[in-house]
Amino acid sequence: MTRLLIDTNIYSSAFRGHEEIVFNLQKADLIGISAISIGELLNGFKGGDKERQNRSDLEAFLDSPRVALYPVDMETADFYAQILDALRKQGTPIPTNDIWIAATAFQNGLKMYTQDKHFIQIPGINLLR
Numbered sequence: 001m002t003r004l005l006i007d008t009n010i011y012s013s014a015f016r017g018h019e020e021i022v023f024n025l026q027k028a029d030l031i032g033i034s035a036i037s038i039g040e041l042l043n044g045f046k047g048g049d050k051e052r053q054n055r056s057d058l059e060a061f062l063d064s065p066r067v068a069l070y071p072v073d074m075e076t077a078d079f080y081a082q083i084l085d086a087l088r089k090q091g092t093p094i095p096t097n098d099i100w101i102a103a104t105a106f107q108n109g110l111k112m113y114t115q116d117k118h119f120i121q122i123p124g125i126n127l128l129r
Helices: 008-015 019-027 035-046 051-062 074-090 096-108 117-121
Strands: 003-006 030-034 067-070 111-113
Touching (some): 003 008, 008 019, 008 035, 030 096, 035 051, 035 067, 035 096, 067 096, 074 096, 096 117
Parallel strands (some): 003 030, 003 111
8 A cells, every 4th residue: 555745746746747647646645735735836826827727726635535635733733843943963964845745655654756956854754765
C-alpha cells in the first residue's frame, strides 16, 4: 500500500501533465497534502491569470476519495521542532515551509513525494525515489 504526502511541486507538475508523476500518483492508495502546500498553491494562483480555474481544479483534487488534507496541529509542531533541531545540528538548513511539510509526513507515517533534493537532508525521512 503506497501512502504519499505530496509536496507542492508534485501537485503542480501533475497538473502540467508530467507523465512519471501522474503515473506515480495513479498507483498511490492515498495521496496526502499538507495545509502548508495548499497555502503555497493558493499564493501561486494569485500570481496568475487563471486563479478561479486553478482553485476549482484544486477543489476537485481535494474531493477525490484517495486524497487527504492534513492540517497543522501541536503534534505537527513537535515534529517540526525535532526536524529543525536536527537540521541545525547538521548545519543543513532547508526552507521553513518544507520542514512543516516533512513534519506532516512524519506525523502521519507517509512517504514524502517531492522534486526538491534538499529533503534528503532530513534524518529518517522516507522519500519516494
